[in-house]
Amino acid sequence: MMTGMMEKMVEKMGPMGCGPDMMKKGMEMRERIMGSGFNPQEMCRQMTSAVTKAVEMGSYATPEVRALFEDWVGEVEKEIINVIAQSGQSNPGSIAQKLRIKEDSVIFFISRLAQQKKIKISAIELGDADTGNGSEEAAMEK
Secondary structure, eight states: OOOHHHHHHHHHHTTTTTOHHHHHHHHHHHHHHHHTTOOHHHHHHHHHHHHHHHHHHHHHOOHHHHHHHHHHHHHHHHHHHHHHHHHSSOOHHHHHHHHTSOHHHHHHHHHHHHHTTSSOOOOOOOOOTTTOOSHHHHHHHO
């Protein structure tokens, strides 16, 4: 539970702070979170490490590599636009099958195209996150 020092601090907070009950509830919540195995310091360390790695990897890319990547992205986006233009409407799963890439990749490109106002997203439905729709597997098998 709370240490003697924390109890004294809670008493001193009184009407000026959030009150002793609120402070006690906050401390109890902290103890539950820490007891559940969640370690905010470890989470921060992992996030910092991931950011550092991303910056490091980005620093290796020369302007030529970045330009090639952007060219490739543009080509994939053109292919997606062509698939949509041919069918009138489409969904990420069917585009993934036609282009033989993962559905997650198609969703990334669709998001970019929608932000650039090159396509319009007109419907969103709830999916079954547990079972998936199998389109990734079908696209990868072909």
